[in-house]
Amino acid sequence: MLLKLENVTYQYNIGTPGEVTALENICLDIDRGEYIGLIGHTGSGKSTLIQHLNGLIRPTSGRVLFEGEDIWGEGYSRQQLRFHVGLVFQYPEHQLFETDVITDVCFGPKNMGLSAEEAKERAAAALRAAGAEEDIYEKSPFELSGGQKRRVAIAGVLAMEPDVLILDEPTAGLDPRGRKEILTLIDDLHASRGMTIILVSHSMEDVADHAGRLIVMNKGKTAFDAVPKEVFAHYKELEAMQLSAPQVTYVMHALKERGLPVDINASTVAEAKESILKCYER
Amino acid sequence: MIKTENVHYDYIRYENDESSEPKITHAVTGVDLDVKKGQFIAILGANGSGKSTLAKHFNALLVPTEGTVYVGGMDTKDEERLWDIRQSAGMVFQNPDNQIIASVVEEDVGFGPENLGVPTDEIWKRVDEALTITGLTAWREFSPNRLSGGQKQRVAIAGIMAMRPECIVLDEPTAMLDPVGRTEVLEAVSDLNKNYGVTVILITHHMEETVGADRIFLMEKGKIVLSGTPREVFSHVEELAAAGLDVPQVTRLAYELKREGLDIPGTVLTADELVSCLYNDWSRQKGGAQPSDEVQHAPET
Numbered sequence: 072m073l074l075k076l077e078n079v080t081y082q083y084n085i086g087t088p089g090e091v092t093a094l095e096n097i098c099l100d101i102d103r104g105e106y107i108g109l110i111g112h113t114g115s116g117k118s119t120l121i122q123h124l125n126g127l128i129r130p131t132s133g134r135v136l137f138e139g140e141d142i143w144g145e146g147y148s149r150q151q152l153r154f155h156v157g158l159v160f161q162y163p164e165h166q167l168f169e170t171d172v173i174t175d176v177c178f179g180p181k182n183m184g185l186s187a188e189e190a191k192e193r194a195a196a197a198l199r200a201a202g203a204e205e206d207i208y209e210k211s212p213f214e215l216s217g218g219q220k221r222r223v224a225i226a227g228v229l230a231m232e233p234d235v236l237i238l239d240e241p242t243a244g245l246d247p248r249g250r251k252e253i254l255t256l257i258d259d260l261h262a263s264r265g266m267t268i269i270l271v272s273h274s275m276e277d278v279a280d281h282a283g284r285l286i287v288m289n290k291g292k293t294a295f296d297a298v299p300k301e302v303f304a305h306y307k308e309l310e311a312m313q314l315s316a317p318q319v320t321y322v323m324h325a326l327k328e329r330g331l332p333v334d335i336n337a338s339t340v341a342e343a344k345e346s347i348l349k350c351y352e353r
Numbered sequence: 354m355i356k357t358e359n360v361h362y363d364y365i366r367y368e369n370d371e372s373s374e375p376k377i378t379h380a381v382t383g384v385d386l387d388v389k390k391g392q393f394i395a396i397l398g399a400n401g402s403g404k405s406t407l408a409k410h411f412n413a414l415l416v417p418t419e420g421t422v423y424v425g426g427m428d429t430k431d432e433e434r435l436w437d438i439r440q441s442a443g444m445v446f447q448n449p450d451n452q453i454i455a456s457v458v459e460e461d462v463g464f465g466p467e468n469l470g471v472p473t474d475e476i477w478k479r480v481d482e483a484l485t486i487t488g489l490t491a492w493r494e495f496s497p498n499r500l501s502g503g504q505k506q507r508v509a510i511a512g513i514m515a516m517r518p519e520c521i522v523l524d525e526p527t528a529m530l531d532p533v534g535r536t537e538v539l540e541a542v543s544d545l546n547k548n549y550g551v552t553v554i555l556i557t558h559h560m561e562e563t564v565g566a567d568r569i570f571l572m573e574k575g576k577i578v579l580s581g582t583p584r585e586v587f588s589h590v591e592e593l594a595a596a597g598l599d600v601p602q603v604t605r606l607a608y609e610l611k612r613e614g615l616d617i618p619g620t621v622l623t624a625d626e627l628v629s630c631l632y633n634d635w636s637r638q639k640g641g642a643q644p645s646d647e648v649q650h651a652p653e654t
Contacts, residue, residue, distance in 0.1 A: 112531055112532070112533055113501060113502070113531045113533070113534070114501075216400065216401060217400050218400060243528070243529065244447070244525075244528045244529060245400065246398075246399040246400045246558040246597055246598065247399070247558060247560075247597060247598050247599040248399055248597030248598070249399075249400060249597075273531045273532055276602055313532070313533045314532070315532065317602060318601065318602040318603050318624055319602055319603070319606055321624045322603060322606065322624045322627055322628055325624065325625075325628040326628055326631060326632065329628070329632045331631065331632065331635055340602060340605050340606050340609065343606055344606060344609050344610060344613070347610060347615075347631065348610070348613055348615075350635060351615070351635070351638065
């Protein structure tokens with residue numbers, strides 16, 4: 072087991088009238104090489120959850136284990152942990168701060184104690200992996216387009232070569248092409264490098280298309296934890312949690328109600344197409 | 354209401370000092386469009402297509418390098434009419450946190466009319482009204498930092514409404530919101546248009562948000578490359594993809610099924626339409642005994 076959460080509860084403002092239980096008794100097992108979609112409406116606890124995974128937040132009770140070790144145990148190096156569990160925040164480009172792109176991406180590897188030369192090699196490799204063209208390496212981050220900045224910011228985390236990559240809404244604010252590019256990049260990191268991916272998203276269509284497992288957060292608890300198809304079968308309950316299923320799920324359910332023998336579990340355009348065409352075969 | 358004639362806009366940037374060759378970016382290159390009073394217009398385009406630059410012309414934040422923009426008949430180059438122009442076309446931006454200035458919701462909403470020199474009694478009347486329209490009355494005495502993203506954007510919209518504009522321009526107002534916030538904002542905007550006759554210009558790259566628009570303009574590289582009703586525009590699945598955009602998921606599914614030979618007339622915009630089409634087609638195939646659904650399609654114009 073790569074990452075394990077045991078009965079994690081997180082509360083803040085304890086003992087005041089404003090006491091909030093942001094996470095309640097969360098148990099999760101995350102295996103190496105999984106691609107997990109994490110969904111939930113604003114305030115459901117998903118951001119709090121991911122900050123537990125690399126030790127940015129300490130649980131009020133319960134344990135977080137990385138490769139079997141309690142990350143809050145005595146003598147555990149959480150700095151080292153953060154090199155293994157990389158977290159890309161929302162709008163990560165707001166955190167670019169260096170005078171040029173390559174120096175910015177070198178920041179992580181340098182902190183790991185690598186030499187300037189090694190750091191630069193890592194940075195260049197990360198920028199290549201993130202699909203940033205070489206002619207921007209010497210530019211100021213402020214000269215780049217929104218999509219380019221986002222790639223550079225992701226490269227900053229990739230340069231530490233983490234085992235787990237957590238991305239908090241990495242496609243927010245991008246146009247459809249930009250979204251597709253980032254999602255393809257993540258697919259690639261997952262497929263070719265075996266990176267464990269945790270993708271926080273508001274887009275049901277995106278998680279349906281890409282993730283192998285879906286965790287739905289609601290009011291600080293895990294409401295569902297299953298493969299996307301199974302989760303979307305509960306589309307009425309998802310709506311009660313201010314979420315929804317992909318558009319095609321609604322189409323498939325409506326067709327089924329009218330007597331068409333379609334597969335109501337189809338949650339992507341390709342699956343829906345196949346299932347509908349099957350009705351016409353004979 | 355808003356009319357543009359051959360609008361060009363160049364961003365000019367000097368690298369170091371004014372003596373060196375300036376870097377010129379042609380952001381908008383010859384746009385003609387005409388928005389009628391009371392219309393709901395959507396402008397679609399990828400990042401960098403020039404849509405935000407164009408939008409800033411609609412309330413004279415930018416004036417064209419070449420060509421003319423008329424807002425309510427006023428030329429935006431006419432500096433004497435600047436405040437009249439800004440009052441008739443209000444603008445809402447992407448980031449809710451960048452456009453709220455007061456520490457209490459109702460004061461933020463009153464900021465606009467106060468600047469216009471509206472008498473105090475009238476300001477409060479307008480604030481009440483704007484808060485009612487946007488459904489924020491219960492939050493009027495709240496601090497804006499306690500509101501959700503969707504609520505903050507509605508505060509921004511209420512602030513514009515209190516200036517009684519004829520037209521509201523929204524530049525990716527939902528880009529930073531979650532699905533709930535997105536729905537809240539779109540419902541507020543659609544309500545302004547339908548029930549209060551406000552002309553709406555919505556800039557977005559979320560295709561689903563534009564299916565209710567009267568007209569869509571698609572921008573690419575500073576030009577309008579496609580325009581029409583949502584049904585017309587979304588029938589160009591391949592062109593939209595080439596422009597870095599997409600179509601709503603049901604529209605794509607319908608398009609792909611049609612390519613496989615299913616009988617789907619026209620362009621499908623909603624899940625209900627697709628279900629009706631498929632059900633009718635399937636019933637016919639099975640012998641046509643079942644009563645068929647009426648499929649309503651807007652006439653192609």
